[in-house]
Amino acid sequence: MRSLLFLLTALAVIGSGFWAYRENYATQAELDRVQGLRQxxxxxxxxxxxxxxxxxxxxxxxxxxxxxxxxxxxxxxxxLRPDQFGRVDQVAFPMPDKIDISQPIDVTSAGAAE
Incomplete structure (x- = not known):
């Protein structure tokens, strides 16, 4: 049983070493890419x-x-000459559209009837 525990521990150490090795190279590659982007x-x-x-x-x-x-x-x-410029009050802004209220609707009595 002890040898199985030692074997599993050794495999875990080898696996974590392999993972750290890959992460180190991936980090170095990303740092190189960042340096290239900065340039x-x-x-x-x-x-x-x-x-x-x-x-x-x-x-x-x-x-x-x-x-x-x-x-x-x-x-x-x-x-350009100074007399070619105008004042803001001389600008003809468009008038807003008028709302047609020729046929009003009584909304207060419609809700009270129910």
Whole structure:
């Protein structure tokens, strides 16, 4: 009986060692994957910063003004003037729909009759 207990204990130790070995390699693989994802995120953020800088460079007001002047014949773009802006009270907002109440229904006497 004792030898069976020693055999089962040895198998349990070998099994737990095998499990720990597999978990260690799985953990290392996941850590490598996380490191790769972090590098990809860093590269994407770097590309995004470059794209934002390019967008800001291309949207400079003086550059856009020069482009509008060069393409005036095709586009007909004019510079904005202060008198082209309006006030909020000048905006014509749509009127809300009116509810038709030409045939009212009496709900107080309908519930009391029962």
């Amino acid at each position: 990809e995120i860093g590269a994407a953020r770097e590309r995004l910063a470059i794209l934002r800088a390019e967008w800001a460079y291309l949207n400079r007001p003086d550059r856009l003004r020069d482009l509008a002047d060069l393409n005036f014949e095709r586009l007909g773009l004019l510079p």
